[in-house]
Amino acid sequence: MEGVERREKLISILKNRKDEPISGSELSKQLGVSRQVIVQDIALLRAVNKNILSTTKGYLLYYQEENKVNRCFMVKHTNDQIQDELCSIVDHGGKVLDVIVMHDIYGEIRTDLIMSSRKDVYDFVKKVKEKQTVPLKDLTDGTHLHTVEADSEATLDEIEAVLREKGYLV
Template sequence: MLREDGYNMEGDSRRKKIIDILTTRDRAITGNDLSEMLNVSRQIIVQDIALLRAVNKSILSTNKGYILYSDESKRFKRSYYVTHTDEQIAEELEIIVDNNGKVLDVVIEHDIYGQITVDLIIASRRDIKEFLQKLKDSKTKPLKNLTDGRHYHTVEADTENDLDIIEKELNEKGYLVN
């Protein structure tokens, strides 16, 4: 039903429910799951997420689904410029998560397309295993391969010391680009 100002009341209510669902979940939820829960098509969910993002809701779209991300936390962030082979992906990510880091994204600087950023949200070895399995199952190449292995990760941690330790270990393994 449309209000006089043209807004869809059902859409407003549904978007509020989406925020409520994302707020109460500790893991990502897929668009398909949201569409089933709210009895609408996946395309409607995609449109709702776009509308919510337009009003500054911190919704991340990851390879595992949608996550509501709060920047209000007192966590620290740092970007690392790294390079490694495909076979070293697990080790690089393990260095980060084993030292209390969360890999928020991967960023590449492409010569033609400019900056490309993809949300990852990898916080555990299980997340790493799932990510690597999806890479294997999709028979695709990691984004870093578009830039000869060079890419950035934004990492979040509870303390600056955690980030320092992550940086030191990445450097010791030769993954940091100077």
């Protein structure tokens, strides 16, 4: 399978999965190539404005729905408060799209999260603990940003109020 044809098939697989991420390993099996080839194909597709996200669960083709709004929140908290902070967002109707830190040397470091439920949050926190991973926020003394998507500005206002009430909002 040629590169162009393979990338078209990759996009087709992602479209058919809708909101369910698929791992690089699974994509490599389906397309009969190495995982490294998948990583390279994803990079090439992103370069031509394909909105492919790399989440902790795999790759996802993402389209913001026209009737959705988003806002970036700057927050700060301890590692023990990660679950509560994320649940505070999803419990009030938000979808956590990413985490961003502004590093003194490397500049903006961003990774996609795509969390819209407590299950997503619990799975993420569990994976961080199991892999003994240092959260990105630790690079900036706890300060980080989340882009949050919701149905309305009122929902984002509610999320902002909850984060402020809990002392997470910077």
